[in-house]
Amino acid sequence: MEEKKECSCKHRTKERSExxxxxxLNRLSxxxxxxxxxxxMVENDVYCPEILIQVSAVSAALxxxxxxxxAEHLHSCVVDDIKKGKEDEAIDELVKVxxxxxx
Numbered sequence: 001m002e003e004k005k006e007c008s009c010k011h012r013t014k015e016r017s018e019x020x021x022x023x024x025l026n027r028l029s030x031x032x033x034x035x036x037x038x039x040x041m042v043e044n045d046v047y048c049p050e051i052l053i054q055v056s057a058v059s060a061a062l063x064x065x066x067x068x069x070x071a072e073h074l075h076s077c078v079v080d081d082i083k084k085g086k087e088d089e090a091i092d093e094l095v096k097v098x099x100x101x102x103x
Contacts, residue, residue: 014077027065034058066101073097 016024035058041051074094081090 020072024065024069027061027068031058031061031065034061070097070101 034054038051038054038058041054078090078094081087
């Protein structure tokens with residue numbers, strides 16, 4: 001497999017290490033399991049506050065996932081763009097992403 005040298009985040013792809021990919025997929029699998037658990041709770045007419053607590057746990061897990069992904073993006077794609085003299089583009093993209101995350 002040919003290794004990509006440049007981050008191509010703006011083209012909606014990014015080469016990730018096997019460890020990074022595995023860690024992200026493991027986190028997402030746990031979150032997916034939590035969501036399936038919530039679905040079963042609803043199907044089984046579990047009391048609302050118990051479901052709400054589980055929904056809160058999923059929200060926290062997704063927020064944690066976002067923090068890790070954002071940090072990786074900053075340390076790789078944004079740094080790479082700045083080193084290539086694309087500071088304005090990198091910052092504009094980051095501002096747009098942060099605005100969407102903060103809705």
